[in-house]
Amino acid sequence: MDISILTLFPEMVWGALNHSILKRAQDKGLLTLDVLNVRDFAEDKHRRVDDAPYGGGAGMLMKPEPLHAAITSVMRAESSLLMLAAAGHKFDQSRAKTLASEKHLVLICGHYEGIDQRIRQLFNPFCLSVGDYVLSNGTLAACIVIDTVVRLIPGVLGNETSARSESFENNRLEYPQYTKPQEFKGLEVPPVLLSGNHAEIEKWKIEQSKKVTEEFRKDQIQ
Numbered sequence: 001m002d003i004s005i006l007t008l009f010p011e012m013v014w015g016a017l018n019h020s021i022l023k024r025a026q027d028k029g030l031l032t033l034d035v036l037n038v039r040d041f042a043e044d045k046h047r048r049v050d051d052a053p054y055g056g057g058a059g060m061l062m063k064p065e066p067l068h069a070a071i072t073s074v075m076r077a078e079s080s081l082l083m084l085a086a087a088g089h090k091f092d093q094s095r096a097k098t099l100a101s102e103k104h105l106v107l108i109c110g111h112y113e114g115i116d117q118r119i120r121q122l123f124n125p126f127c128l129s130v131g132d133y134v135l136s137n138g139t140l141a142a143c144i145v146i147d148t149v150v151r152l153i154p155g156v157l158g159n160e161t162s163a164r165s166e167s168f169e170n171n172r173l174e175y176p177q178y179t180k181p182q183e184f185k186g187l188e189v190p191p192v193l194l195s196g197n198h199a200e201i202e203k204w205k206i207e208q209s210k211k212v213t214e215e216f217r218k219d220q221i222q
Contacts, residue, residue: 001102001153003146004034004074006067007109007139008049016143025156033146034074038062041069050112059113067108067119074106081125083108083115084138084145088127091145095128099145100152107145109138171220175208 005013013035018026025031039047043065050060075081080102089095099105108115108125120127130141151157178189192204213220 001030001100001150002032002034002104003150004036004079004104004106005109005139005142005146006036006038006070006074006107007137007142008038008111009109009137009139010035010037012139013143017146021156022147022150025150025153028155030153030155031150036070036074038066038070041066041073043069053113057113061113062111062115064116064118064122067115068122071106071108071119071123076104078103079106080104081106081108081123082145083110083120083125083127084130084141085110085114085127086129086134088129091128091130091148093148096145096148097152099149105146105149107138107142109142111137111139171213172209173212173217173220175205175212 007013013033017023017033022031026033039049042049042063049063049066051063053059053061071081080099082099082105084107108119119125128141128145130144135141178193182189182194190204192200195201
């Protein structure tokens with residue numbers, strides 16, 4: 001998969017995505033990251049990318065000209081254009097699975113009070129929101145989306161069964177997990193996990209998964 005990120009903070013992207021699983025995905029040739037600084041597409045001598053909104057209001061808006069030039073420079077026939085915005089579709093595991101099959105993702109990362117509306121009108125990007133809260137800029141949200149999507153690409157995870165047993169699969173949260181030592185500060189690993197009885201272990205995992213989902217995310221229960 002190829003991913004192009006249009007941002008004012010390229011160093012933020014590399015700091016988050018150039019480690020661990022995503023670094024290995026790049027090393028394997030399963031992921032190519034192209035990080036563009038929108039400021040490089042500003043044409044005035046001050047490389048200005050923001051201005052005050054018409055009609056008044058607090059803060060500044062990202063200007064359309066640099067963003068238009070940046071988007072145009074990376075778009076190709078198979079590109080899927082995404083914009084990270086509070087006024088967007090909810091990003092979840094189901095959406096991540098859909099995006100994982102794309103060949104080229106282009107992510108527009110907003111900043112300040114937002115982006116000039118004409119970018120939406122001209123390009124009609126698919127707008128994504130990572131949650132009901134406000135971030136300082138869309139680059140943070142883009143990193144969340146990229147991490148979630150890339151780990152679903154075949155070959156990225158060392159164990160392909162990992163993604164199938166994680167939270168939000170089958171509308172359930174993940175069951176509790178344990179590793180060595182068997183006893184820690186008076187707390188023992190549940191005996192069923194030491195039994196070697198795979199049928200009983202699987203039954204325990206499902207039951208615990210349901211309990212965790214019931215406690216924290218009843219909205220996931222169907």
